Amino acid sequence: MAESTQHVGNPWEGVAIAAVPDRLLAGDLVDEIEFLAARARSLGSAHANAMLAPLDLKVRSYSVLAVVCGGSEPSQRELADFLRLDPSQIVSLVDTLEQRGLVSRAADSRDRRSKVIRATAAGMELYQRAAAAVRTAENTSLAALDGPERDQLRVLLRKIAFG
Secondary structure: OOOOOOOOOOOOOOOOOOEEEEEHEEEEEEEHHHHHHHHHHEEEEEEEEHHHHHOOHHHHHHHHHHHHHHHOOEEHHHHHHEEEEEEEEHHHHHHHHHOOOOEEEEEOEEEEEEEEEOOOHHHHHHHHHHHHHHHHHHHOOOOOOHHHHHHHHHHHHEEEEEE
């Protein structure tokens, strides 16, 4: 007997979203917020990574670049805390962005032992293109939500993420 499945549209080449069998959708897990959040994040990251690939970026490196391009001159520790990544991951991401000429490290006037990360002109230019790609991925990932629902989701996620 053939099984019914829920099919999810896929407008991105190279990003496969597998159909989900109805029998899996009937389980309790699909009502658990942590699972739903993790699945939504995974799908959104896959879409964003596909859109960022032509720019040789992924969501994590884009996130570092986005924070740095905001002009806040974060330290590597602040980046790690804000992005909820291990400091060693931040070092690796900043190293890669620095090797590409997108960011630079400078002495932190607030703490001589620390370095701040600054965007270069090339980093700012790439960030603008990457941000547009991420907005496209977001619009596609959130296509099932109307404008007010997206706004509500953004408010709720900020509340969860930052209190």
